[in-house]
Amino acid sequence: MRLFSKGIKLHKDLDIDFSVSTxxxxxxxxxxxxxxxxxxxxLIKEGSRVEKYTxxxxxxxxPIYASVTGEFCGVCTFESGDVTVIAAHIKNSxxxxxxxxxxxxxxxxxxxxxxxxxxxxxxxxDTFNKDYLCNTFGKYLTCDSLLLFAVDDNPYxxxxxxxxxxxxxxxxxxxxxxxRSLKIKNAVIMMQKNFKTxxxxxxxxxxxxxxxxxxxxxxxxxALIYAKKNNSLIITPETCRAVYRAAVFKEPCVxxxxxxxxxxxxxxxxxxxxxxTTCGELLDMFESHTQIGKIxxxxxxxxxxxxxxxxxxxxxxxxxxxxxCAKMQQKGCITCGRCTAVCPVGLAPYYVLRRAAREGSSKAxxxxxxxxxxxxxxxxxxxxxxxxTYIKLYNDERSKADAQx
Amino acid sequence: xxxxxxxxxxxxxxxxxxxxxxLLFALxxxxxxxxVQNGLRVLVMCALAAAAxxxxxxxxHLVGHKKPDLLRAATLGLCLxxxxxxxxxxxxxxxxxxxxxxxxxxxxxxxxxxxxxxPAIGWLFMITVWPSYMMTYPKTSGFNAFPVxxxxxxxxxxxxxxxYLQFGQKPQTRMLDILFGxxxxxxxxTCIFAILAITxxxxxxxxxxxxxxxxxxxxVSIFALFINRAGVSPAYSVVFELCAANLxxxxxxxxxxxxxxxxxxxxxxxxxxxxxxxxxxxxxxGMFEYCVLIALxxxxxxxxxxxxxxxxxxxxxxxxxNLQS
Numbered sequence: 001m002r003l004f005s006k007g008i009k010l011h012k013d014l015d016i017d018f019s020v021s022t023x024x025x026x027x028x029x030x031x032x033x034x035x036x037x038x039x040x041x042x043l044i045k046e047g048s049r050v051e052k053y054t055x056x057x058x059x060x061x062x063p064i065y066a067s068v069t070g071e072f073c074g075v076c077t078f079e080s081g082d083v084t085v086i087a088a089h090i091k092n093s094x095x096x097x098x099x100x101x102x103x104x105x106x107x108x109x110x111x112x113x114x115x116x117x118x119x120x121x122x123x124x125x126d127t128f129n130k131d132y133l134c135n136t137f138g139k140y141l142t143c144d145s146l147l148l149f150a151v152d153d154n155p156y157x158x159x160x161x162x163x164x165x166x167x168x169x170x171x172x173x174x175x176x177x178x179x180r181s182l183k184i185k186n187a188v189i190m191m192q193k194n195f196k197t198x199x200x201x202x203x204x205x206x207x208x209x210x211x212x213x214x215x216x217x218x219x220x221x222x223a224l225i226y227a228k229k230n231n232s233l234i235i236t237p238e239t240c241r242a243v244y245r246a247a248v249f250k251e252p253c254v255x256x257x258x259x260x261x262x263x264x265x266x267x268x269x270x271x272x273x274x275x276x277t278t279c280g281e282l283l284d285m286f287e288s289h290t291q292i293g294k295i296x297x298x299x300x301x302x303x304x305x306x307x308x309x310x311x312x313x314x315x316x317x318x319x320x321x322x323x324x325c326a327k328m329q330q331k332g333c334i335t336c337g338r339c340t341a342v343c344p345v346g347l348a349p350y351y352v353l354r355r356a357a358r359e360g361s362s363k364a365x366x367x368x369x370x371x372x373x374x375x376x377x378x379x380x381x382x383x384x385x386x387x388x389t390y391i392k393l394y395n396d397e398r399s400k401a402d403a404q405x
Numbered sequence: 406x407x408x409x410x411x412x413x414x415x416x417x418x419x420x421x422x423x424x425x426x427x428l429l430f431a432l433x434x435x436x437x438x439x440x441v442q443n444g445l446r447v448l449v450m451c452a453l454a455a456a457a458x459x460x461x462x463x464x465x466h467l468v469g470h471k472k473p474d475l476l477r478a479a480t481l482g483l484c485l486x487x488x489x490x491x492x493x494x495x496x497x498x499x500x501x502x503x504x505x506x507x508x509x510x511x512x513x514x515x516x517x518x519x520x521x522x523x524p525a526i527g528w529l530f531m532i533t534v535w536p537s538y539m540m541t542y543p544k545t546s547g548f549n550a551f552p553v554x555x556x557x558x559x560x561x562x563x564x565x566x567x568x569y570l571q572f573g574q575k576p577q578t579r580m581l582d583i584l585f586g587x588x589x590x591x592x593x594x595t596c597i598f599a600i601l602a603i604t605x606x607x608x609x610x611x612x613x614x615x616x617x618x619x620x621x622x623x624x625v626s627i628f629a630l631f632i633n634r635a636g637v638s639p640a641y642s643v644v645f646e647l648c649a650a651n652l653x654x655x656x657x658x659x660x661x662x663x664x665x666x667x668x669x670x671x672x673x674x675x676x677x678x679x680x681x682x683x684x685x686x687x688x689x690x691g692m693f694e695y696c697v698l699i700a701l702x703x704x705x706x707x708x709x710x711x712x713x714x715x716x717x718x719x720x721x722x723x724x725x726x727n728l729q730s
Contacts, residue, residue, distance in 0.1 A: 301414075302412045332471075335663075335668065337667075341670075379415065380416075380419070382421045382424055388412075
């Protein structure tokens, strides 16, 4: 099935060990509570001892669990990209806390209401939409099928592939729990280069359809187009696994699988760490063979820069550590049309921006909302013009103008 | 560590200079072949043209215009030199190049700077002011030794393929000669084998808007199949029409320039078809054989409109990607 033809082929070497290593951290952990501006209520007092998996706060109606055992030292704020994050500082005691039944349900969910309860109580993260699963639950009630998106969208990210390969049974059981609860008959696994694994799944689970995504960036577009055509809901392996562990082991979602890759890292890998681990501590687990230039969260194509003292929030899938810190010099547009040739959704960034600059964003030919912010146009631009950033700016300008009307 | 850099944090590694160098690099084989066939005079012409366009580029910068792009200017000079016969005075390509740079950099403003193909401007200037030099070709043999600096006088003249076709005669050129450039024509425009090899290089490097070249040559070929001017077989008619008056060279090196060609594939195809149609109409109904560059300049006037049509077409088609709803 041909989903989209443009986009760019990026060097994406997936020949790494797909096993996910579970890492115990020894340093302090800053458990993510919410973003600045959101309401939260602390359930513990400063200085008190907290056990891993115990409920420490409720933020925007979602319970927050301690991701390590230790002493609660108070609430602090962090910058993460362009947002401010509020986190609970837990002084890690380093004690091993075995998984215990932190959640109160008795049976595996079998109805939509029970499933929603599970999503909410276990604070399961929708890693595709970067939100909590209970917040996006409305879409589950109206969809016809589920699309398990076991493809990683960005280069140097293998989180989904690794979780899919390493925890295949847990992932598929989680998927099964969701489909049974929602009475959804169809489920499709979308895979990319690790297609052999997909064939294995296909043989083992004959009722699950496996399809291959176009081998181009942005891989996410494959899922979005398929989902739109088939009224499907996209879910990732990590989310499915979290559902399985919450339903069967009654374990809330307190860990995150993060890919650590980049030219400054000697052995790239996927690591499962407690939510709230500092980026610096995560990097200490990996050997870097050169000076670190920049750290990018959520992929080099459309992610954002973080610092070593920033925390791993539930919405960070990958850390790319780059040695290069040189700034690319922006030059004037030579109107080569490279950006137009690669735009996966068929926009003409050069033309759109030229018209927008001349006549204002409201008179531009295209609806800027079509832009996926994938960064393909900026990637290929020989003049290093951040075209997608300009489109974002015009989009904001246009939204403001619309709001004023 | 930097915090404020915006995504993406990697790029393809391609730079504007590389794009320019691709064209320069692609011109080198043609210069070498022309030098082997015609002697050191070719190198002198190339050096003078490149120097003249670079000096004019610098001068135009001094009078307050855009940042000088010496690579592009030098490429323009070389590209224009390849269009000239070997018998033109050595200063003539330099004059044409200087005029093209001056016209584009100083006289044209804003979007008009990228509207016209720059070598076409220079060529139009040269053929208008010195038509007798530009339309006279010497008879070719394996190696022609021409004076390096002095004007060429008293040489044996030959008709180009275009001139044969203009008068409805069958060109006296064998296919092998066409392939290896042993026929009357511009300096670097006759060796079809070399141009095709360079095209492969361009396609690998994605340095040209191939849609333009392909649609332009396809249009000319279709015309040639149905209207046979030389009274030869349709296949020969196609070959002669394509090789007449530097058409293949113009299609690959000038018309498909990424900067001046329309940006969208549909617009590029339309652009190529328009050049092909204009060229063939001018060949059949006009008196002037060297009309491909005139057709190119004429088509340039419509390239903006073609882009607009293609953009409107795209905006309708892109709606199925509207994934927000």
